[in-house]
Amino acid sequence: NAGVTQTPKFRVLKTGQSMTLLCAQDMNHEYMYWYRQDPGMGLRLIHYSVGEGTTAKGEVPDGYNVSRLKKQNFLLGLESAAPSQTSVYFCASSSGGTGVQPQHFGDGTRLSIL
């Protein structure tokens, strides 16, 4: 019962470096999301996907790119990391359809940009 798995759990980058965060879900969910959590601000949506091969911008998309080549994976990329991107990143997934369909979250990736 893995649910949503995020890789890596921690990472320290230097300004200007690039990296990719991986999210994998084993629940056959159509929808996947990337959030960032900063102190006192709750979770903010970066990008999301409503199905394999689709992506869309969320509330704070600048500086990030995403890809959903396989239904179970959702990748978040930072092309040129900036100190303002220091945050905890959460991936989530949910099914579509009727009803509440709550999002299921991974345990997060703590990213520090020096």
Place this chain on the structure above:
Amino acid sequence: DQQVKQNSPSLSVQEGRISILNCDYTNSMFDYFLWYKKYPAEGPTFLISISSIKDKNEDGRFTVFLNKSAKHLSLHIVPSQPGDSAVYFCAARKSDYKLSFGAGTTVTVRA
């Protein structure tokens, strides 16, 4: 613009007593409201939800109340237990399945 607000950053309650967490929202298009619980170094976990057409939903020790006219909801935890010490996030969903989160309330249950 923050569409979901949790104005109390923290709450301290004695074990066995009631915890009441509050949440306000601005967008009348939200169709579901959810509460998530988060422990340190873990992701948020879904706790309870309520549809916008209901005014109350109960699940064990947890009850959520919705007042649409006031655009306000609350989560009641009775009785509070030490394991309830966590950060609680209020979230609201529109028909596109995206969630808007409040900033969270840290609950501390005292023995």
